Amino acid sequence: MSDLQRRDFVAGAAALAAATGIGLVAGDAVDAGDPSFMNNVPDPLLANKELPTFKYALEKSKGRVIGQSYGKEATVEQLPISKGLAGVSMRLEPGAMRELHWHATAAEWAFVNEGRVRTTVIDPQGRAETNDFEAGDVWYFPRGHGHMLECLGNKPCHFILIFDNGYFSEFGTFSISDWLGHAPRSLLAKNFGVPEATFDGFPKTEVYFARGAQPPEKPANPLQGLRLPPQTHKYRLLAQAPAVDNKGGRLYMVDSSSFPIAKTITGAILDLNPGALRELHWHPNADEWQYVLDGRVSVTLFGSHGRFRTETLERGDVGYIPQGYGHSLENIGERRCRVLIGFNSGVYESIDLSQWVAGNPVDVLATNFGKPPATLAKFPRRSIIIAPR
Numbered sequence: 001m002s003d004l005q006r007r008d009f010v011a012g013a014a015a016l017a018a019a020t021g022i023g024l025v026a027g028d029a030v031d032a033g034d035p036s037f038m039n040n041v042p043d044p045l046l047a048n049k050e051l052p053t054f055k056y057a058l059e060k061s062k063g064r065v066i067g068q069s070y071g072k073e074a075t076v077e078q079l080p081i082s083k084g085l086a087g088v089s090m091r092l093e094p095g096a097m098r099e100l101h102w103h104a105t106a107a108e109w110a111f112v113n114e115g116r117v118r119t120t121v122i123d124p125q126g127r128a129e130t131n132d133f134e135a136g137d138v139w140y141f142p143r144g145h146g147h148m149l150e151c152l153g154n155k156p157c158h159f160i161l162i163f164d165n166g167y168f169s170e171f172g173t174f175s176i177s178d179w180l181g182h183a184p185r186s187l188l189a190k191n192f193g194v195p196e197a198t199f200d201g202f203p204k205t206e207v208y209f210a211r212g213a214q215p216p217e218k219p220a221n222p223l224q225g226l227r228l229p230p231q232t233h234k235y236r237l238l239a240q241a242p243a244v245d246n247k248g249g250r251l252y253m254v255d256s257s258s259f260p261i262a263k264t265i266t267g268a269i270l271d272l273n274p275g276a277l278r279e280l281h282w283h284p285n286a287d288e289w290q291y292v293l294d295g296r297v298s299v300t301l302f303g304s305h306g307r308f309r310t311e312t313l314e315r316g317d318v319g320y321i322p323q324g325y326g327h328s329l330e331n332i333g334e335r336r337c338r339v340l341i342g343f344n345s346g347v348y349e350s351i352d353l354s355q356w357v358a359g360n361p362v363d364v365l366a367t368n369f370g371k372p373p374a375t376l377a378k379f380p381r382r383s384i385i386i387a388p389r
């Protein structure tokens, strides 16, 4: 760092300190040219004596309803801690379509919970893919890529959308009817090379959920013919073998190593048998967004400085774990519970408590806890991941 750069940097840090009301004690670190101290400026939301709530009853909210279709969202507005990820629960009735739209600020990952869904997505190279999904399947659309979702068949469908930005709102997307409804007809006529009258009767405002006939079982070809992208947007998560399968339950995982297009989101389905525990762990590289598909689960959060908080999540509730925070999930219900989990990284990383302990010399552990080595020698030799009741 040159002197000039350093002066700017120190001035910037001082301004930041003034703006946040946090004293600049670490003068030495600044002089040493170490910018990492900036990561220790506390987030006001997470810097209090108590941890904030990390639970939101998503399914109990009203959301946006048109006919028998709805979208309910959890963003930083509903759940302020969830800055890294947002989510939506969406139901479409037969014949309903979430109209053509894109998101300026987030990629979209989805898990189909019930029914069948058809999607079409286009990339900046003009290549489009139409896919049909069933329960247990997953899709991923990169940020900004245009897409639509429609219910297939004569039964409603339900899916959970996860976005890699907690400030993203499903009700702030760029919809095709909103755009065409507000552009002059002369502009549209010139754009498409068709008469202005073509646009008579087109919607004037955002349609959001379009309602029409049930789609054909086999989709019609697009106007340009088939021009498929090199990477598929579809992954059959529950059709794969689970990453973990033991007495306590199962963990299904999909990240970019098996689903290459999903570069910014990893997804998982965690099934815990009654009384089972997804052990204490943390994620070095990602925030975690949770949605309870079934059952009741007790989630704990450790935030350093002696801060520890527990929330009980039930079916339809959302939970959130900030990056690097310690946490666990325990099934406290009578039957198996199922939790959908999303991470805002395309690479899955976790460090489990049992693994951490197993990786340290026994004398180190003995000193750390002030106990005889024989006590620590009884601890597990490998990662537990899911502990049975």
Ligand code: MN
Residues within 6 Å of the ligand: 101, 102, 103, 108, 147
């Ligand atoms: Mn979307």
Ligand code: MN
Residues within 6 Å of the ligand: 281, 282, 283, 288, 321, 327
């Ligand atoms: Mn986790």
